[in-house]
Amino acid sequence: MSILKKYHLYILSLIGFFTVRLVLEFDGFYGQDSYEYLRYTEALKDYYLNGTDPGDYFWPVMYPLISSFFSLLIDSKWVLVLISFGSFLGIISLITKIIGELYPAKKSATITNLYVLISFCFSPYFFRSSLIGMSDMLACFFAVSSLYILLKYNKYFQLKWAILFMVAAVAAVMTRYASAVMILPMGCYFVYLLLAGKRWLTIGTSIVIACLVLMPHFLIRGVGSLNFLGHSWLTNWNPINFFAHSFATHDGFQEHSFSNLLYVFSPFVHPGYLLVGSGLLMFSKFRLKNGAPWYVVAGVFLYLLFLAGVEMQNMRFFVIVFPFCVLLFYPAFVRGRNKLPRVLFSSGVIVAILLQTAYFTYSFSKFHKQQALEKSVAKKIIDMNLKGPIYAFSLDVALTNRGVVNEFKNLWSTKFDKFELGSHVLFNPESTLKQWKGRSPVINWNKLLAEYQLTLVMDFGEGWKLYKIE
Structure with a gap:
C-alpha cells in the first residue's frame, strides 16, 4: 500500500x-x-x-x-x-x-x-x-x-x-x-x-x-x-x-x-x-x-x-x-x-477530475480518428497497387511513413504546370478550399478540374477522395 x-x-x-x-x-x-x-x-x-x-x-x-x-x-x-x-x-x-x-x-x-x-x-x-x-x-x-x-x-x-x-x-x-x-x-x-x-x-x-x-x-x-x-x-x-x-x-x-x-x-x-x-x-x-x-x-x-x-x-x-x-x-x-469547506473543496476536485477526463476523451478522439484515417487510407492504397506518382497534400507524409511506396508530389510546395496522365490525386476539397484559397493546393486543384478529367477511384471518408487523372 x-x-x-x-x-x-x-x-x-x-x-x-x-x-x-x-x-x-x-x-x-x-x-x-x-x-x-x-x-x-x-x-x-x-x-x-x-x-x-x-x-x-x-x-x-x-x-x-x-x-x-x-x-x-x-x-x-x-x-x-x-x-x-x-x-x-x-x-x-x-x-x-x-x-x-x-x-x-x-x-x-x-x-x-x-x-x-x-x-x-x-x-x-x-x-x-x-x-x-x-x-x-x-x-x-x-x-x-x-x-x-x-x-x-x-x-x-x-x-x-x-x-x-x-x-x-x-x-x-x-x-x-x-x-x-x-x-x-x-x-x-x-x-x-x-x-x-x-x-x-x-x-x-x-x-x-x-x-x-x-x-x-x-x-x-x-x-x-x-x-x-x-x-x-x-x-x-x-x-x-x-x-x-x-x-x-x-x-x-x-x-x-x-x-x-x-x-x-x-x-x-x-x-x-x-x-x-x-x-x-x-x-x-x-x-x-x-x-x-x-x-x-x-x-x-x-x-x-x-x-x-x-x-x-x-x-x-x-x-x-x-x-x-x-x-x-x-x-x-x-x-x-x-x-473552502472541506466538503466543497473535495467535491470540486472530484468534479474537476471527472470533467477533465471527459474533455481528454473528447479531444483525444480527434487524434485517434485522424490516425485511424491515415492507417485506413494507407492500407487501401497499398492494396490497390497503384502505378505512378500520387499528387497529394496533408496526408502524403503520413502515408509514406505507413508503407505507401508510390512517389508523392506535394500540392502545397509546388504549383504544377502540368500533371502526369494516368497518375492519381488524393485530395480533400471540403477541408481545403476555404483554408487554402488562393494558395498552391487550391490553385493546383482548380487547374486539375479545368484542364483534366478526374475519375473517382475511391472515397475514403472524412472528405478524402482518390481520383485518376485522365
Missing part, C-alpha cells in the same frame, strides 16, 4: 499510457510534424549504420538526435513516444521537488500530490502531448530541469549544478527554438550569479558546455544552422497580432474565436489545460516576496507575450510553458484548500 501511495502519480500515468497505446492502438503519430521527427530519426539511424547522408532538417535537432541513439536498440516509433512519456514522468517528479523549493512553508505532500494529479495527470492537452511523438514534452522537460537546477545552483553554488544548467537550458532551445524566450530570464539570472560571485572557472566551463551542446546542431545543419532566424514567427511577429483572431499565412487562412491576447491565457484557464484555473484566480495574490522567483514570472510573461504576436494559434504551443503556470497557481490552490 505504501508503494501505491508513494508512486500513485506514476502508476496512474502508466495505466493511461498503456491503455492508449495497447488498447486503443494509438502509436503516437498523426498529421505531419510527428512523421517528420520519425523520418529524421530514421535518417540519422541510417547514417550511423550505413553512412548515408541524413540530409537537411528544418527543426532543432535535439529530439531526433536523442531518439536516433535509442532507435539503435528498439523501434523508432516506440522510442519517440517513450521519450515524450518519459519526459512527462520526469516533469511530474521535478515539479513536485520545485514546489518544495519555492514554497517550503506551504508544502504538504498530500496537497502537492493532489495538485500535481489534477494539473498534470488529468490535464487533457498536457497528458495527451506525452502520448505523441513530438518534441514539445522533451523541450518542456529540459526547461523545467533548467529551473530546478538553477534553484540548486542558487543554493549551493557548486560547479556541477552550473554544468547541468547549461546542458538543460541549451538543450531546451535546441529541442524547440521558442523555449529560448522562456529560458532567457533564467539565463540572465544565472549569468548575474556568476558575475556577482566572480566565478571565472564556472563561467569558462559553462561556455565550453554550451558549445558542446550546440555542436550537433551546427554539425548536422551545416550552412543552414541559422535558417531558423528567418522563420515567420520572428520575421512576421507584430503587436498588431495581439488583437487579431484571423490570419492568412503560408499555412493558409485560419480563423479563431478569440484574439491572440485572450488566447495566450489558455494555460491558466482553458479546460484543455487547467479546468480549475479560473477558480484559482479568485485565490491568487501576486507577491514577489515569498512567491515564485521573478525569472519564473518573467519567463511566463515573455513567452506568452511572444505567442500573442505570432500570426497563428495552436494549443500545442503552451505545453512548454504550462508547468511554470502551474507553479504560479500553487499558493492559490493551498489558499483555496484552507479557506
Whole structure:
C-alpha cells in the first residue's frame, strides 16, 4: 500500500499510457510534424549504420538526435513516444521537488500530490502531448530541469549544478527554438550569479558546455544552422497580432474565436489545460516576496507575450510553458484548500477530475480518428497497387511513413504546370478550399478540374477522395 501511495502519480500515468497505446492502438503519430521527427530519426539511424547522408532538417535537432541513439536498440516509433512519456514522468517528479523549493512553508505532500494529479495527470492537452511523438514534452522537460537546477545552483553554488544548467537550458532551445524566450530570464539570472560571485572557472566551463551542446546542431545543419532566424514567427511577429483572431499565412487562412491576447491565457484557464484555473484566480495574490522567483514570472510573461504576436494559434504551443503556470497557481490552490469547506473543496476536485477526463476523451478522439484515417487510407492504397506518382497534400507524409511506396508530389510546395496522365490525386476539397484559397493546393486543384478529367477511384471518408487523372 505504501508503494501505491508513494508512486500513485506514476502508476496512474502508466495505466493511461498503456491503455492508449495497447488498447486503443494509438502509436503516437498523426498529421505531419510527428512523421517528420520519425523520418529524421530514421535518417540519422541510417547514417550511423550505413553512412548515408541524413540530409537537411528544418527543426532543432535535439529530439531526433536523442531518439536516433535509442532507435539503435528498439523501434523508432516506440522510442519517440517513450521519450515524450518519459519526459512527462520526469516533469511530474521535478515539479513536485520545485514546489518544495519555492514554497517550503506551504508544502504538504498530500496537497502537492493532489495538485500535481489534477494539473498534470488529468490535464487533457498536457497528458495527451506525452502520448505523441513530438518534441514539445522533451523541450518542456529540459526547461523545467533548467529551473530546478538553477534553484540548486542558487543554493549551493557548486560547479556541477552550473554544468547541468547549461546542458538543460541549451538543450531546451535546441529541442524547440521558442523555449529560448522562456529560458532567457533564467539565463540572465544565472549569468548575474556568476558575475556577482566572480566565478571565472564556472563561467569558462559553462561556455565550453554550451558549445558542446550546440555542436550537433551546427554539425548536422551545416550552412543552414541559422535558417531558423528567418522563420515567420520572428520575421512576421507584430503587436498588431495581439488583437487579431484571423490570419492568412503560408499555412493558409485560419480563423479563431478569440484574439491572440485572450488566447495566450489558455494555460491558466482553458479546460484543455487547467479546468480549475479560473477558480484559482479568485485565490491568487501576486507577491514577489515569498512567491515564485521573478525569472519564473518573467519567463511566463515573455513567452506568452511572444505567442500573442505570432500570426497563428495552436494549443500545442503552451505545453512548454504550462508547468511554470502551474507553479504560479500553487499558493492559490493551498489558499483555496484552507479557506473552502472541506466538503466543497473535495467535491470540486472530484468534479474537476471527472470533467477533465471527459474533455481528454473528447479531444483525444480527434487524434485517434485522424490516425485511424491515415492507417485506413494507407492500407487501401497499398492494396490497390497503384502505378505512378500520387499528387497529394496533408496526408502524403503520413502515408509514406505507413508503407505507401508510390512517389508523392506535394500540392502545397509546388504549383504544377502540368500533371502526369494516368497518375492519381488524393485530395480533400471540403477541408481545403476555404483554408487554402488562393494558395498552391487550391490553385493546383482548380487547374486539375479545368484542364483534366478526374475519375473517382475511391472515397475514403472524412472528405478524402482518390481520383485518376485522365
